[in-house]
Amino acid sequence: MYLNCHSYYSLRYGTFSEKELLELGQKHGQKVLALTDINNTSACMSFVRQAADFDIKPIIGIDFRCGAKQLFVGLAKNNKGFHELNSYLSFYTHSKQPIPEEAPQFTSVKIIYPLSQVISLAKENFSSNEYIGIAISDIPLLHRSPYFKFQKKMVLLNQVTFRHKRDFNVHRLLRAIDNNTLLSKLPKTEEGQASDTFLNAETLDNIAEQYPLIIKNTETLQNECSIHFDFKPKRQHQNLLSFFGDRNGDYKFIEILCQKGLKKRYDEITPIITNRIKKELETIKEMDYVAFFLVNWKIIQYAKSKGYYHVGRGSGANSIVAYLLGITDVDPIHLDLYFERFMNIHRANPPDFDIDFSSKDRNDITNFIFEYFKGHGQVALLATYNCFKHSGAVRELGKVFGLPKAELDILSDGKFDINKLDSLQSLVVKYSQLLIGIPNHLSVHSSGIIISEKPIHYFSATNLPPKGFPTVQFDMEISEDVGLFKYDILGQRGLGKIKDTLSIIRKNRPELPPIDIHDVKRFMEDPVINKNISDAKCIGCFYVESPAMRMLLKKLGVNTYLGLVAASSIIRPGVAKSGMMREYILRHRDSERAKQGHPVMLEIMPETYGVMVYQEDVIKVAHYFADLNLIEADQLRRGMSGKFRSREEFVKVKQKFITNCRLKGIPEETIKDVWNQTESFAGYAFAKGHSASYAIESYQSLFLKTYYPLEYMVAVLNNGGGFYRTETYIHEARLHGGVIHSPNINLSNIETTIIGQDIFLGLAHLHNLDTDLVATILHEREKNGPYTNLENFLDRIDTKTEQIQILLRIGAFNFTGINRRELLWTALYRLNTEHKKTHQNELFKIKSKAVSLPKLTSTELEDVFDQMEILGYPLCNPFLLVEQTEKTQHYSLDMPDFINKQLTLYGYLVTYKRTSTSKGTSMFFGTFLDKHGQWIDTVHFPPVAARYPFRGRGVYKLVGKVVSEFDFLSLEITQMQRINYIPDPRYT
Known part of the structure; x- marks a missing residue:
């Protein structure tokens, strides 16, 4: 009986999710529900996917409106009808034209005009697919209506937007926000009706008794509508299925590309290499991803033709076929990369390439993709949902209630005593909590592009944001659910630095021979570069310049490519959070300690001393340690991140992990330790191939920094700097x-x-x-x-x-x-x-x-x-500006002579990082430069941090104890004071 239901994707109108709508429908005994969000299809796929869990037949459509005025509701009779609806809505969202008062002639769409709109149009003629929607408020006076004679065309059109009074209050606030007006001045025409809820049985019985034909028509219409999308894990994906229009031709072509790449990439072709290629190609063909590889190959070919640099990373770097096609520059044989992390016949979720380009080149790459693969509207960007958060919700509601900016600032920062707020402020805080998590508007995914076999409008309507490229109205999670797997095209400053450095060298030092920046193997074996890495002299270089990375490089004494690959993943939050970063360092430096890990863990991950470092390690531990099959193991890895953690399949796999370990007789303490490692780090860890890709780019930038430091630093400045x-x-x-x-x-x-x-x-x-x-x-x-x-x-x-x-x-x-x-x-x-x-x-x-x-x-x-x-900074040494320092001074290079002793240093503040202790108190890590430009790293424990706060840029007197941890020296601060600059001579 419900043909006009809204979720909160009726942006700034609806109040609850599509899942909550299904829960309500089930609670009210409904076997059929129609989701018809206002000028939006964001929730449609998710609604269809979840409907079966509630034993509800889904119908999807669109509530077409001009502002808050309802024009007509379109229900998809089938998938073709949904395609028609999406195409129609998209035309108007792209062109910014108002939606017409009357619907066009659809072939597979049911159109329902609310009675008020029929009266407004004075509509007398109705096509076979057109109906008059009767709201509950229309029933009492229906017998007097001039349209009473059209009962054969009437269906029940009861809106469902609210669950209770509180939802209606939230709705009114959303409408005021949308209209940018005070709540007290919100026109009634911009609101829904408080009665837009599920009806009680008595009301439905009364309508059925008075107007049985309307109820019958409604049921008939429901029966005539059906929609189907395949959400089974092992289903045909919806991406472009053939690159050349012939799958056999595609496969022959990728074989040829592999043979060409083989000659370029390897001097000696061993059975290990040929067997790996054969295995991968068979899997790629069986899973129908040949076109997926060729699309990425074509993108790279275009980039190379334009002189653009790229980095292919993500789990795709685990593939030798990707390496041979030039999509990545990571040799999976050299690194013993686990192809099954990227693709295996048991894996439900899609393969994933992340391809980075210079931020300056990325737009042209995106434009090429849309032009080359556009076909019949088959390319679009993915959307993301910008949801209300505390600060934004408070500010929007504050304006709606008319609070002054000063009060909004306090409420927005969250630094207030709830007991000291007045009634209006309390209302703002109360309702802001109800807004949190509700979508506010659609935005564009940072990098995701989908290229589908069917037209994009088969799945979704599209917006046309300022970027100028059609953008679907759903996000990555829903896209993957329906089988549309994204191509990630990202912008990255590091590649711009490399490209620009080479250009600057050619101009500034034309006498030099051309540089082959892709000769990375030579860079990896260069002792000068590797010495710079172990000494953490990496400022300006991709991914290795931050204070935390400098610290890790020194502690590990990294001086090889493989060492840098490991460091690139160890630095991620998950490893540090689980305490395994420290354990890894201990095992790396102490061969005896390295033998103390759990035997199974050591056997699974000998290269990393039994410590989980890469995403593949989650799969390996789940498979070999907890006896999960590969599908379950990958569900576990995937479930560790974001929204998937709450999915039912993840919860089941987690329980099976623990149960299997118990059945094997593994002690509870060991199970707990291994699970905590897995859980705390998996959502943040890199795939090994991803880290390897990063390390290659790091070596390229390190080579340029080592041998052409001035040109490189100019390129860094011209690409927005770095950390x-x-x-x-x-x-x-x-x-x-x-x-x-x-x-x-x-x-x-x-x-x-x-x-x-x-x-x-x-x-x-x-x-x-x-x-x-x-x-x-x-x-x-x-x-x-x-x-x-x-x-x-x-x-x-x-x-x-x-x-x-x-x-x-x-x-x-x-x-x-x-x-x-x-x-x-x-x-x-x-x-x-x-x-x-x-x-x-x-x-x-x-x-x-x-x-x-x-x-x-x-x-x-x-x-x-x-x-x-x-400029905001001096171009001279800032120490020339300090008012007074001690005559006898020590510098950073003196720190080794003062280990565990008190030392006073003077440092120019570069940056600092705040963190919280286990008790929730604040402490800091500081980074300074001494007079000679050498680094001073400081630790500020909570009592000292509270007493001696950072006071902005400048030179500080730093007093503390020099401590050494794994040969990395830092100063544990006991006192800190910023030194005054000399008086400004322009005013003295």
């Missing part, structure tokens, strides 16, 4: 012999440039400089040559006072040899006294009136303070 702030990379360039210059009007571009060892910061570093002005300056310079002096610049460029001040104060005209204070006076005089420049060509050059200025001077120190004001 640290910009000034850290400027400091690193200076440490390697770079001469740092502030932006120069003739030598700087938007990005930072290098000439020999001179590095000129880019104009983009001047954040308050107008981007249009920068473009004009560069265009004029390219067209008519360098600027000869300030007068020449002002003659050629129309600029404002505050903009020229930025350029002059930062030293952009230092090349003139004139003091910048004099230049500033000159510029201000001209801009304030001369007429605004026109863009007409001047027939005669009129000289500017000479100005007699007093003798003006500025010091280097004043220039430094200008830099700090404009």
Whole structure:
């Protein structure tokens, strides 16, 4: 009897999930339910998948509305009808046109007009698929309606949007948020009715008694609608099934590609290699993923044709076929990678390639995919749901209730005493909790693209967000459920650094021979690079520069590729959380301790001393330790992350893991330890092939940093830096012999440039400089040559006072040899006294009136303070600015002489990290640079952290005890004080 039900994917209207709708339907004895969200199909797939669990036949459709006004409800008669509905809605979401008042001529869709809309349209003619929807509120006066004669066309159209009064209150708040209005001013026309709930049996009986034909029509319509999507684990996937339109041809082609790749990748072709290729190809063919590989291959071919670099990672790096096709650069034979982690005939969920491109190249790659594979609307981006969280919910509700911003800030931060709130504030907090988790709006998945065999609208309507690519209305989880497996195309700054460095080297050092950046094996064997890794001299390098990674590299003494592969996964939160990072380090450094692990664990994972490090280890432990089959083992691995943890299949597998271990006689304590390891780390761990891919990129960046440090650091600056702030990379360039210059009007571009060892910061570093002005300056310079002096610049460029001040104060005209204070006076005089420049060509050059200025001077120190004001940091050593330090000083290099002793150091704050102890109190890890640019790592335990807080950037006096853990030195702080800078000479 319910043909018009809403979930909370009726955005800013509905109040509960599609699962809760099914639970309600079951509670009210319903055998059929129709989900018809407002201008949205996000929940349809999930609704159909779960309906069988509640013994309910699902019907899906769309409630078409203009704002809150209901125009008509479309119900899919079958899958073809759902396709029609999605295509129709998508046209209007893409074009931003209003949905028409009347439905078009669908072939497989049932259309229900609410009685109010029929009256509004004065509709007299109805197609065979069109009905009049009668709401409960229409029943009392129906016998008086001029449409009473159309009873044969009438069906019951009772909306279900709420469960109770509280849902209705939440709904009104959502409507006020959507209308950006105070709750007190929300028009009634923008609300639903509080009675939009499941009806009691008595009400239904009364309707059936009064209007049996309406009930019969409703039941007939329900019987005529059905929908089917296959959600079984072992079902045909819905991705593109053939690359060339012929599966046999696809398979022959991938065999040819493997043979070509074999000659390129291996000098010696062993039986291990050929057997692995045969095994993988058979599995790929049996699971019907040949086209999946060829699509990824085609994407890479296009990227290479454009000179784009990529990294193929994820579990896909476990595949030798992916290696031979150039999708990844990880040799799975060399690393003994477990192909079954990526693909096996027992695995239900899909294979997964993550392909990284430079952030600058990614959009072009995405555009290529949409153009090449678009077919009949077969490509789309995946969506994500932006749900209400505490802060956002409080702020939105605060506006609805009319609270001032100051109160909103307090409530949003969560730092308030609930007992001291007034009634309005309490309401905001109360209802914000009810909003948390409700979808607020749809967004775009960070990287997921689907390429389907059927048109995308067979599965979902699409939006057209600012990116300009059609985007389905469901997320990754639902996509996988229905058999649409995403292609991950990601943007990554590290690849931009590598690509740009090679370009900068060619320009700055043209005499050098070309660099083969893909000759990674040579980099892995380079003793200088490996020494830099073990010494943690990796600033600016991909994935190995953070304080935590520097610490781990030193503790492990990493100096090999395999060591770096392990470190890339050990650093992940799961291993540290389970306590196994420390255990791994202990076993790595002590061969006797390495033998103390559980025998089965040591046998499964000898390479990592019996410690789970990679995602594959979860599968291996589940399979060999707990006797789960491969399907169950992979369900366990997958269930460790995100939403899947709550899935019923995961709960069952977890219980079986523990039961099987008990049946094998494994002690309870051991079962508990192994399970805790598995549970705490699996959701965060990398696949080994993923870590191996990261390590390859790390070696490429380490090679460039080691042998071309200045060019590399310029590329780092031009790609948004990395873990640290910009000034850290400027400091690193200076440490390697770079001469740092502030932006120069003739030598700087938007990005930072290098000439020999001179590095000129880019104009983009001047954040308050107008981007249009920068473009004009560069265009004029390219067209008519360098600027000869300030007068020449002002003659050629129309600029404002505050903009020229930025350029002059930062030293952009230092090349003139004139003091910048004099230049500033000159510029201000001209801009304030001369007429605004026109863009007409001047027939005669009129000289500017000479100005007699007093003798003006500025010091280097004043220039430094200008830099700090404009850039946010000085371009000199910050220790030159401190007011006073002790005459006798120690530095970072002295720390080995003071182990377990008190030491005072002076350090410039780079960054710090807050963490919580087991008791919930705050402690910190600090990172500083000493006067000579060497690192100081500090530990601030809770009592000291509370007494001596960080007070922003600057030089700090650090007093503490030097401690050594696995040869990594840090200073346990007992006192900390920020040292004052000398007074600003511009104002003294």
